[in-house]
Amino acid sequence: MAELAPAQEPVVQTTLFHAPRSLARIISNRNVLLITAVCALAILVAIIVAGIVATPAAQETDFARRDLAPSLAHPFGCDWLGRDMFLRTLAGLSLSIRIGLLAAVVSALIALVLGTIAALGSKVADGIVTWLIDLMMGVPHLVLLILISYALGKGFWGVTVGIALTHWASLTRVVRAEVLQCRQSPYIAVAGKLGASRLRIAAKHIVPFVFPQFLVGFILLFPHAILHEAAITFLGFGLPPELPALGNILSESMTYRSTGMWWLAVFPGLSLIATVLLFDLAGGALRKIVDARTNQE
Numbered sequence: 001m002a003e004l005a006p007a008q009e010p011v012v013q014t015t016l017f018h019a020p021r022s023l024a025r026i027i028s029n030r031n032v033l034l035i036t037a038v039c040a041l042a043i044l045v046a047i048i049v050a051g052i053v054a055t056p057a058a059q060e061t062d063f064a065r066r067d068l069a070p071s072l073a074h075p076f077g078c079d080w081l082g083r084d085m086f087l088r089t090l091a092g093l094s095l096s097i098r099i100g101l102l103a104a105v106v107s108a109l110i111a112l113v114l115g116t117i118a119a120l121g122s123k124v125a126d127g128i129v130t131w132l133i134d135l136m137m138g139v140p141h142l143v144l145l146i147l148i149s150y151a152l153g154k155g156f157w158g159v160t161v162g163i164a165l166t167h168w169a170s171l172t173r174v175v176r177a178e179v180l181q182c183r184q185s186p187y188i189a190v191a192g193k194l195g196a197s198r199l200r201i202a203a204k205h206i207v208p209f210v211f212p213q214f215l216v217g218f219i220l221l222f223p224h225a226i227l228h229e230a231a232i233t234f235l236g237f238g239l240p241p242e243l244p245a246l247g248n249i250l251s252e253s254m255t256y257r258s259t260g261m262w263w264l265a266v267f268p269g270l271s272l273i274a275t276v277l278l279f280d281l282a283g284g285a286l287r288k289i290v291d292a293r294t295n296q297e
Contacts, residue, residue, distance in 0.1 A: 033285040040282035044097060047275065051094020058087035058244045070263050077263035080256060085249075089268045092246040093275055095239075099156070100225035103163035107225075108218040110168040115175025116206070119183060120198060129172070136169040145228055146237045159238045163225045171217040175210060182209040219283040223276040230272060246272050 062082035070077040076085035118129035136144075148162035182188065182205065191201050232238040233247025241248055246268055253264035 030289060033289050037282045037285040037289075040278045040285070044275070044278055044282075047090065048094045048097050051091045051097075054087045055091045055094070055244065058083065058091040060084075067261060070267070076267040077261075079252075079261075079264055085263065085267060088244045088249060089246070089271050091244040092249055092268065093271060095243065095245055096226045096229055096272075097222075097275070099160050099163070099229050100222045103160045103167070103225045103229075104218060104221040106160075106164035107166075107168040107221055108171060108214070110164070111171035111175055111217070112210075112214060114168070115172045116179055116202065118172075118176045119179030120202060120206075126176075129176070133169045133172055136166070141166050141224075141228060142231060146232055146235070149232055149237050154237060155240060159229055159232065162232075163228055167221055167224055167228075171214070171221065174213060174217050178210045178213050179206055182206050216283055216287045219279065219286060222279040222283075226272070226276060226279070 060083065062078075064082065065074065065078045065084075066082045067080055068074055068078040068082075074084055074086060076089055078084055079088075114129050114132070118126045145162045145166050148165055149158040152158035152161055188201060188205060191205060196204075229238060230245070230247040230250070233245050234251045235247075236251070238247055239245040241252075249268045250265055253261070253268070256264055
């Protein structure tokens with residue numbers, strides 16, 4: 001028995017020694033994720049502001065620099081009208097992000113309202129919302145988006161409304177599941193027994209519980225909104241040709257691709273992909289922070 005005591009002592013010391021280091025590692029990982037999300041969002045805000053400022057210059061033509069290849073003066077080259085492709089791409093990204101922001105806000109609010117009604121309402125309300133979700137997810141987004149945009153006369157508002165009305169289904173399903181999980185918690189039953197109304201329970205208990213997942217879902221709506229806006233504009237059912245939208249830029253570049261002007265499509269396409277990846281990076285970092293399964297890693 002006397003020989004067992006020294007063997008047990010290092011185990012206790014090792015556990016106590018590694019506990020602070022594990023906690024410091026968790027805090028460090030959270031800080032890295034938070035900094036990553038903040039930096040990605042800051043870059044996106046800078047793109048919006050820079051694009052708004054650059055929009056007038058992006059529409060200026062100068063035939064003296066027509067069909068110029070990429071250079072230090074014009075990093076993305078110039079098109080057949082002498083317009084600077086870097087400024088046009090920046091303006092197009094800013095426009096796409098603004099459309100995505102407005103559409104994502106409306107779509108997320110629709111998802112929050114419908115998801116909450118489905119989880120807290122009657123079985124009839126839940127059945128109706130579930131049927132709407134299945135119906136919306138059963139129709140291809142792009143086809144429905146084109147129909148709505150075309151019916152509303154295309155343009156800025158046609159595209160925005162179309163995106164807002166076609167991208168709420170997935171987030172509604174997430175909100176509904178989170179609200180149902182929260183509703184079955186013991187403290188919700190205790191609040192009801194103490195006389196709290198459904199509105200008070202929803203505002204004080206359910207909304208704070210659902211908000212982290214709702215925020216992540218809201219941010220992850222942006223990549224879909226931006227890509228679908230560029231897609232229907234590329235097909236001619238979105239923004240008008242006079243706007244420096246990425247869909248218009250890519251559509252116009254197809255005419256001149258065979259002439260060797262590769263920069264008209266490559267740089268705007270890569271910029272669109274990079275912007276979508278920034279949104280995905282920010283949303284993924286926030287999801288790891290708020291998710292109970294990953295926030296302790």
